[in-house]
Amino acid sequence: MSKTEHVPTLIKVLRGERMEKPPIWLMRQAGRYLPEYRALRAKAESFLDLCYRPEWAAEITLQPIHRFGFDAAILFADILIVPDALGQKVDFEEGHGPRLEAFEPRELLRRLEPTKTNTKFAVICETVERVQAGLPRETALIGFCGAPWTVATYMIAGHGTPDQKPARLAAFRDPDHFSRLIDLLADVSVEYLSRQINAGAEAVQIFDSWAGVLPDDQFERWCVQPVARMTNALRARHPDVPVIGFPRGANGESARHFVETTGVNAIGCDTAMPLKEMRALGETATVQGNLDPFLLVAGGPLLESKTRDILRAIDGVPHVFNLGHGIVPETPIENVERLIQLVRS
Numbered sequence: 001m002s003k004t005e006h007v008p009t010l011i012k013v014l015r016g017e018r019m020e021k022p023p024i025w026l027m028r029q030a031g032r033y034l035p036e037y038r039a040l041r042a043k044a045e046s047f048l049d050l051c052y053r054p055e056w057a058a059e060i061t062l063q064p065i066h067r068f069g070f071d072a073a074i075l076f077a078d079i080l081i082v083p084d085a086l087g088q089k090v091d092f093e094e095g096h097g098p099r100l101e102a103f104e105p106r107e108l109l110r111r112l113e114p115t116k117t118n119t120k121f122a123v124i125c126e127t128v129e130r131v132q133a134g135l136p137r138e139t140a141l142i143g144f145c146g147a148p149w150t151v152a153t154y155m156i157a158g159h160g161t162p163d164q165k166p167a168r169l170a171a172f173r174d175p176d177h178f179s180r181l182i183d184l185l186a187d188v189s190v191e192y193l194s195r196q197i198n199a200g201a202e203a204v205q206i207f208d209s210w211a212g213v214l215p216d217d218q219f220e221r222w223c224v225q226p227v228a229r230m231t232n233a234l235r236a237r238h239p240d241v242p243v244i245g246f247p248r249g250a251n252g253e254s255a256r257h258f259v260e261t262t263g264v265n266a267i268g269c270d271t272a273m274p275l276k277e278m279r280a281l282g283e284t285a286t287v288q289g290n291l292d293p294f295l296l297v298a299g300g301p302l303l304e305s306k307t308r309d310i311l312r313a314i315d316g317v318p319h320v321f322n323l324g325h326g327i328v329p330e331t332p333i334e335n336v337e338r339l340i341q342l343v344r345s
């Protein structure tokens, strides 16, 4: 049977079917905790060099599939591909994370070149095509991008920040230009995701890793509305492709409002979301999450009991098993193997 006739379990669950055993994949599942990733990484000049070599990026995307047999592969790339493709200088310094040439929104709008993203997006899409060609038919391929707010925090600060102060100040000081920057990022990101879908991505995830720091009205304006705009545009072009939102740190009323307003098919729930709340959200959308990545590092009996707690608590609604945030480099391989066993047994 070809992939077009076979719908992978992950896609069924994202469309609202519930399964006795949830499908499982892990955010950042391709990366430094894998020796085979570190080996390939050592050959590359830089992290971006890896992302822009479809042959390597495809191999890295498939590494966790070959080793663990996850239910989904996630494209190997980064949320900062979008600013890079827009012409902002992006670098990943060894041990320091991303470094960008930072500007205020007004200056960014003057400098960015949305018409020039084509070449770089095409390279990423070649990775998507290569992965899809090498993927078992029951394994889904997830494309992704960063949400406008989270990407803007890096573009304005020039690096990761604990409190996103530069972007939050810019949003207060110059809301007009900030708003235009967010809209530009939303539109370019829709184009980018749409191209990933045309190349073979079967679902997409929008990472809003820094959604949780914003007060209500700002969360509405810079996270909920832009993601709603993106989801609507994607729906119009690709009605059958599920969209996963990950507004990290938005719990309680904010998470419920996010799901209802954006119309995402699924919501990534972070580690802090109470299981009762996650179960309740599952009445409206598929819920994904939310094991603590540090518990996957620690392992042992607590990993087993907490995994069982999640499985028990989220029973009865469509659930994708995942972490509440990305896997960390020091995670022992055996703990990942044990987790998959537990979820599938």
Ligand code: CP3
Pocket (backbone or CB within 6 Å): 026, 027, 028, 029, 030, 031, 032, 041, 047, 074, 075, 076, 077, 078, 079, 080, 092, 096, 097, 098, 144, 160, 207, 209, 326
């Ligand atoms: O999930 C996957 O396996 C797919 C690939 C992927 C990467 N980054 C690879 C990566 C995905 C989906 C991302 C998303 C991403 N990137 C986010 C959103 C998710 C989250 O974690 O909150 C963010 C905020 C970024 C930006 C980014 N990229 C940072 C802050 C860093 C440095 C910190 C770190 O973890 O190293 C990166 C680098 C990065 N992105 C690496 C990988 C494998 C490590 C780079 C290396 O090997 O040198």
